[in-house]
Amino acid sequence: MRVKKLGGVVLVLMVLITGSSDAATTGLIDGAELNERGTILKVRNVSVTWDACGFRSGGAILCGAVAEVTSGSCPEEHGGGLVLWDYDVNRTYPGTESTGPLELKVPQPTEYSVCLYVLREEIYGSLTANSSNLLAQAFVPAPRGATEGEALSFTRRALIKKFKARFKRGTKKKLRCIEQKPGEFRCAVRWKFRKSRFAGSVRVKGPAVAPKIVVSVARR
Numbered sequence: 001m002r003v004k005k006l007g008g009v010v011l012v013l014m015v016l017i018t019g020s021s022d023a024a025t026t027g028l029i030d031g032a033e034l035n036e037r038g039t040i041l042k043v044r045n046v047s048v049t050w051d052a053c054g055f056r057s058g059g060a061i062l063c064g065a066v067a068e069v070t071s072g073s074c075p076e077e078h079g080g081g082l083v084l085w086d087y088d089v090n091r092t093y094p095g096t097e098s099t100g101p102l103e104l105k106v107p108q109p110t111e112y113s114v115c116l117y118v119l120r121e122e123i124y125g126s127l128t129a130n131s132s133n134l135l136a137q138a139f140v141p142a143p144r145g146a147t148e149g150e151a152l153s154f155t156r157r158a159l160i161k162k163f164k165a166r167f168k169r170g171t172k173k174k175l176r177c178i179e180q181k182p183g184e185f186r187c188a189v190r191w192k193f194r195k196s197r198f199a200g201s202v203r204v205k206g207p208a209v210a211p212k213i214v215v216s217v218a219r220r
Contacts, residue, residue, distance in 0.1 A: 025050050027116045027135035029067070036209045038109020038143040041069055046085055046116060047098040048135070053091050059124035064089030065097070065135070067116045069104055074115035074137040081115060082106070089119045089130075109207045112140045143207035145183015152177050155187040155202040158213045166193045177204070189217060196220075 031044025046067050053063035068074075068081030084104050087097055106112060116136040122129045146154065155175055159167040167173075170191040177187040184205035191198055200217030 025052060025063075025118050025135065027065070027118065029114050029116055029136050029138040032114045032138040032140045034106070034109065034112070034140055034143050036143055036207060038207045039105060041084075041104045041106050041112060041114070041140060043067075043084065043099075043102045043114060043138075045098055045100060046102065046114075047096055048087070048116070048118060049094075049096040050091060050118075051094045052120075054093055059122065060092065062089050062121040062123070063091040064119040064121075065117065066119060066132075067099075067102075067114060069106065069112050069114055071110060071112055074113050074134055076134055078115070078117040078119075078132050078134075084114065089121050109143050111142045114138045114140060142183075143209070145206065146185065146204055146208045146211055148177050148179065148185065150208055151179075151185035151187060151204040154204050154211055154213055155189065158202055158215050159189065159217070162215055162217075163193075163198070166196075166198070167191065169193065170198070183208075 026049045028045070028047045029043065030046070032041070034041055048065045050063045053061055065085075065087040066078050066083065067085040068078055069084050070081030082104060084102055085099050114137065115134060117132045118135045119132045120130070122131075152175055155177065170193040173191040175187060175189050177185045179185050185203070187202040187204065189200060189202060197220045198217055199220050200215070202217070203214040204211050206212040
């Protein structure tokens with residue numbers, strides 16, 4: 001397997017040997033990215049070019065392809081991810097198939113890999129052999145998480161929303177956000193309102209455009 005990188009496009013060239021003839025199958029994944037909220041994975045185009053499909057002396061080679069989305073790196077075999085594109089194993093002639101724009105709803109805003117597999121079914125008489133090979137892959141980073149300043153701003157808004165005047169008109173306010181991991185903050189908070197004291201923490205994590213905020217603050 002030979003790997004080439006052209007800008008933001010990953011191109012993998014795999015040589016398939018069938019009988020005494022050589023043929024090349026190429027795959028391309030272009031423009032894979034998450035939306036700002038990390039809920040939709042978009043791909044500008046997926047394409048496969050087959051040169052080894054068709055009828056042979058005594059048999060035939062049927063070709064197909066499948067593109068899957070998985071967290072982490074791509075496994076060598078398909079079947080472990082969310083299906084982005086499925087081209088049935090019934091092609092009997094060489095050529096190229098392109099998808100155009102594709103979209104897939106993903107379960108959480110994290111990093112993903114788009115994995116493109118070439119599928120083959122070889123038929124010789126009464127014998128049938130199925131195979132799949134990883135043809136190309138594209139890494140999709142997680143959406144940007146909040147900065148420290150943004151975490152402080154989200155914390156203030158969350159406290160105003162929950163405690164209203166008890167926070168807005170409070171005194172001796174202290175807020176400090178510490179990054180637990182990239183894009184995830186734990187903000188310690190405390191303030192006084194009249195004779196009551198409030199203290200606790202606010203957790204901020206997820207994409208900066210739509211973070212998940214958990215308030216754990218109580219009157220002391």
